Amino acid sequence: MDLLDLLKKLKSIEPDKEFSLNSRNLILNTPPKVRVSFLGILLKNLELGAALALAGLLIFLTIGGFSAWKFFSPLELANFDATSIRAEAQAIDIQIKLANLNYIESTSTLVGGESTKMAASGPGNGTSPAGGALGGEKNNGNSSSSISIDEVLEKLSQ
Amino acid sequence: MLDGEENLIKRAIRGEASAFGSLYDYYQPRIYRFVLIKVGRREEAEDLTHQVFLSAWQNVGGYKQLGFPFSSWLYKIARNQIADFYRGRREEVGLEKIDPQYLIAPASVQFETEEKFEIERVAAALRKLKPEYQDIVVIRFVEDLPVKEAAAILQKSEGAVKLLQYRAIKELRKLLS
Numbered sequence: 001m002d003l004l005d006l007l008k009k010l011k012s013i014e015p016d017k018e019f020s021l022n023s024r025n026l027i028l029n030t031p032p033k034v035r036v037s038f039l040g041i042l043l044k045n046l047e048l049g050a051a052l053a054l055a056g057l058l059i060f061l062t063i064g065g066f067s068a069w070k071f072f073s074p075l076e077l078a079n080f081d082a083t084s085i086r087a088e089a090q091a092i093d094i095q096i097k098l099a100n101l102n103y104i105e106s107t108s109t110l111v112g113g114e115s116t117k118m119a120a121s122g123p124g125n126g127t128s129p130a131g132g133a134l135g136g137e138k139n140n141g142n143s144s145s146s147i148s149i150d151e152v153l154e155k156l157s158q
Numbered sequence: 159m160l161d162g163e164e165n166l167i168k169r170a171i172r173g174e175a176s177a178f179g180s181l182y183d184y185y186q187p188r189i190y191r192f193v194l195i196k197v198g199r200r201e202e203a204e205d206l207t208h209q210v211f212l213s214a215w216q217n218v219g220g221y222k223q224l225g226f227p228f229s230s231w232l233y234k235i236a237r238n239q240i241a242d243f244y245r246g247r248r249e250e251v252g253l254e255k256i257d258p259q260y261l262i263a264p265a266s267v268q269f270e271t272e273e274k275f276e277i278e279r280v281a282a283a284l285r286k287l288k289p290e291y292q293d294i295v296v297i298r299f300v301e302d303l304p305v306k307e308a309a310a311i312l313q314k315s316e317g318a319v320k321l322l323q324y325r326a327i328k329e330l331r332k333l334l335s
């Protein structure tokens with residue numbers, strides 16, 4: 001028989017089944033060695049440190065650290081300043097009111113002016129004492145303007 | 159190469175015993191044959207094979223996949239174990255000392271008496287070769303592994319492996335003649 005064929009026949013050699021099973025069980029029941037490296041230890045410590053730091057921060061914030069945040073934080077958190085926010089809100093409110101006042105004043109002045117023009121171009125076509133009165137009362141406030149309008153309307157209806 | 163071997167290796171590295179168990183099932187017969195042909199005694203081959211896989215399991219966490227087959231790592235461990243074994247007890251194994259049950263390990267395999275004698279003679283001659291020649295003959299002609307894988311196992315170039323196998327077979331023929 002050829003040498004290479006004889007060598008190939010050696011491939012039929014197999015381990016004893018019982019030995020294989022026992023050896024397998026023994027090996028797999030042995031815990032694998034844990035490799036200790038400097039980098040591994042460093043990473044593990046960093047991981048532990050970071051976890052502890054985050055847990056501490058969470059506890060601190062939960063207990064009431066949010067109110068103390070502005071004292072410790074290097075950032076200026078103006079949005080959390082309640083007084084400035086309140087003042088700003090009040091200022092906005094006042095501006096709106098003033099704007100409304102101006103609007104009312106200007107509209108009443110306009111109405112007064114239009115009424116005067118209408119009175120002036122009335123049936124008499126002359127200079128009306130009411131018109132003069134109206135012109136004089138242009139800047140005298142709302143109540144006086146309203147009275148003048150009433151008078152003008154009365155005269156027009158006659 | 160075993161199907162899904164890369165995944166099994168990754169899982170074994172993470173410490174999954176079942177993944178290493180699959181690798182054991184596939185490679186253990188090969189390593190056992192390699193060891194048995196080199197040491198010649200079944201009990202010693204069993205002990206050494208057990209040591210090889212125990213060492214592999216304990217050190218698999220540090221295994222790095224560098225493109226070489228997993229078998230090359232196991233064969234390397236086996237070669238180191240055998241070298242340690244011979245360093246501990248240097249003893250020539252003569253043909254008369256070979257375990258009579260040497261080739262009867264697989265009960266299913268039956269050889270004719272004459273064939274069995276021939277095989278035992280070849281195995282005995284093999285053990286007389288230099289360890290380097292023994293390795294290449296078992297890897298290339300018994301296990302029938304490709305030259306590339308043999309080169310990875312023996313950490314040699316493919317050209318060096320071809321030259322080595324030529325010399326080993328020539329030496330073996332000389333011993334048998």
